[in-house]
Amino acid sequence: MFGGSFRVARLFGIDIEVHPSWLLIIAFLSYSLSEGLFPARYEGWSTATYWVVGTASAFLLFVTVLLHELAHALVAKRRGLPVPRITLFIFGGVSHLARQPASAGEEFQIAAAGPATSLVIAAITGLAGLLLGPLDEQLEAILFYLAAVNVLLGVFNMLPGFPLDGGRVLRSIAWKRSGSFRKATRTAAGVGELFGYALMTIGFFLLLGGLLLDGLWLLFIGWFLLGAARSESANLQLEGVLRRLTARDLMRTDFPTVVPGLPLASVVDDYMVGHGERAVVVANGGAVLGILTVTDVRRVPRSDWPFTPAQAVMTPRERVITVTADTPAVEILTLLGEKALNQVPVLEDGRMVGLVTRREILERLQLAESLGANTAPADEERPASPTTLS
Numbered sequence: 001m002f003g004g005s006f007r008v009a010r011l012f013g014i015d016i017e018v019h020p021s022w023l024l025i026i027a028f029l030s031y032s033l034s035e036g037l038f039p040a041r042y043e044g045w046s047t048a049t050y051w052v053v054g055t056a057s058a059f060l061l062f063v064t065v066l067l068h069e070l071a072h073a074l075v076a077k078r079r080g081l082p083v084p085r086i087t088l089f090i091f092g093g094v095s096h097l098a099r100q101p102a103s104a105g106e107e108f109q110i111a112a113a114g115p116a117t118s119l120v121i122a123a124i125t126g127l128a129g130l131l132l133g134p135l136d137e138q139l140e141a142i143l144f145y146l147a148a149v150n151v152l153l154g155v156f157n158m159l160p161g162f163p164l165d166g167g168r169v170l171r172s173i174a175w176k177r178s179g180s181f182r183k184a185t186r187t188a189a190g191v192g193e194l195f196g197y198a199l200m201t202i203g204f205f206l207l208l209g210g211l212l213l214d215g216l217w218l219l220f221i222g223w224f225l226l227g228a229a230r231s232e233s234a235n236l237q238l239e240g241v242l243r244r245l246t247a248r249d250l251m252r253t254d255f256p257t258v259v260p261g262l263p264l265a266s267v268v269d270d271y272m273v274g275h276g277e278r279a280v281v282v283a284n285g286g287a288v289l290g291i292l293t294v295t296d297v298r299r300v301p302r303s304d305w306p307f308t309p310a311q312a313v314m315t316p317r318e319r320v321i322t323v324t325a326d327t328p329a330v331e332i333l334t335l336l337g338e339k340a341l342n343q344v345p346v347l348e349d350g351r352m353v354g355l356v357t358r359r360e361i362l363e364r365l366q367l368a369e370s371l372g373a374n375t376a377p378a379d380e381e382r383p384a385s386p387t388t389l390s
């Protein structure tokens, strides 16, 4: 969903990234504010002034969206729940949590912090607009715009669909009442799906009524919410399959091994392209020296491959992230996601005994799904898979 995002900042230990679709919405907002809303509300500015105020408003809007996300993220972090990154994209922002909240109360606090922040921002900017507006019309335009949009953000996010904050608040309440994370997720995801369909239906009728842009927008948001509600249920299933597995069940023990002096050209021909391996272990006799991945190879120009030994570009052993044979599969999947890895070596008593790949985990999941395995976790089990909220 958020592939192709690029990092623009790091705040409080959280990577702030921007998805390419964000550039579209910034351009569209700047245009529609500078050519539409502001000229309609305020007369007599120069074209340049409309554009400066319009563009500034569009960017400041996303500063307030970021504050909303940071509110979620900081509450989560204070409760010991890691938040590796926040992504800004066409529909606003998303905070990526390393795992699901551990209790209904925790989920409620994390989810409610965002809309509460938006409403506080709306109050502050609205008040500032009233006080400073008479002194400066442009400043008033920006402040009132931010106030209005943050009211919308606060209210819209409280609508009860995943991954909107309202969906999470709903789940936390259902969770508290039933004591079952699983039942609560099913309830909240069901409401979220209905809600997605409802928005798409309204969008469809707006389209028929000739409101092209509003109709399309609602159709897209409805479709996005529908997908999010479904993936929340799917995550629960995934969690059920992975919960029973550890690194020992998933690892391959026939991982390919090369000698340190083998040139990259041979590694690529004989292992990567030749046998579809995304990583090889570099070892001297029985001693593992490091791991060489497709990503490592890509850093070297192709013309240097025949002369570059594997050892020169591998990730050395002491920097390789590893797991033990008893590490649960959910933790491995979280780790792969957080560190953007495709595989992780398995160590036992300091010796490498296997390699767990992302591909192997996904194949197991597909297999379980195709067999229709009863994969839902038991009620009392605590959720641990990574998740997102907007």
Ligand SMILES: [Zn+2]
Binding pocket: 068, 069, 072, 114, 115, 157, 164, 165, 389, 390
């Ligand atoms: Zn939110």
